[in-house]
Amino acid sequence: MMNRESGCFKNYLAAGKEYIRHHLPQQALVSAVLFGAAPLIAGVENLSQVETAQLLDFYAVLPGMILLIPIFLPEQNPDIRDLIRSKYTSMGSIYLIRILLSALVMVLLTTAFVWMLKQGGCSFPAGKFLPAALSGMIFLGGLGAAAYALSGNPVIGYMASLAYYLFAFGTGEKYLGNWFLFSLSAGGYTEKRYLAVTGLICLLMAVWVSIHKERS
Secondary structure (H helix, E strand, O other): HHHHHHHHHHHHHHHHHHHHHHHHHHHHHHHHHHHHHHHHHHHOOOOOOHHHHHHHHHHOOOOHHHHHHHHHHHHHHHHHHHHHHHHOOOHHHHHHHHHHHHHHHHHHHHHHHHHHHHHHHOOOOHHHHHHHHHHHHHHHHHHHHEEEEEEEHHHHHHHHHHHHHHHHHHHHHHHHHHHOHHHHHHOHHHHHHHHHHHHHHHHHHHHHHHHHHHHH
């Protein structure tokens, strides 16, 4: 029993290392470039609280899609899928490991971005705006991951997240209520809690759907 548990732990550790080695760096790099391009696309110095909220709402949420939607991507390779199936591993645990790794990168990059804004003289409550930005990222990423899991197509996942983003950008404030993506710009914060919880539910649902697809 102990040998089997030790073997399972090593398999999960190997799965995490494999994701870090072959998948996560590309996603982290694209996200970092996106954050780093902010000074070229929008001002990041001496912003007011409203301007900072708009930057976080409209721009900083996008890496959530890049980091969370691809968590099921390695299984697109039949060799990797068969290798995982051949070992004493739980696919649910592997997916959760990938989510945690991606979430860690997301927190680090967003924290660095918020710190950069503070260093640039922007006026805003970092302790409030940081979790608000992460909530939007979790929601967009979770929504896309759920769409990916249901459809089996990563393109559908990205399209679902982008469609929600564009709808919120257009007339979403009128129809989305507590799930309005850009509520921080309008002075609202409660909506971010709804987005965070819904995003987490979407991620868990995506994991559940993917597990059952693997078993069928």
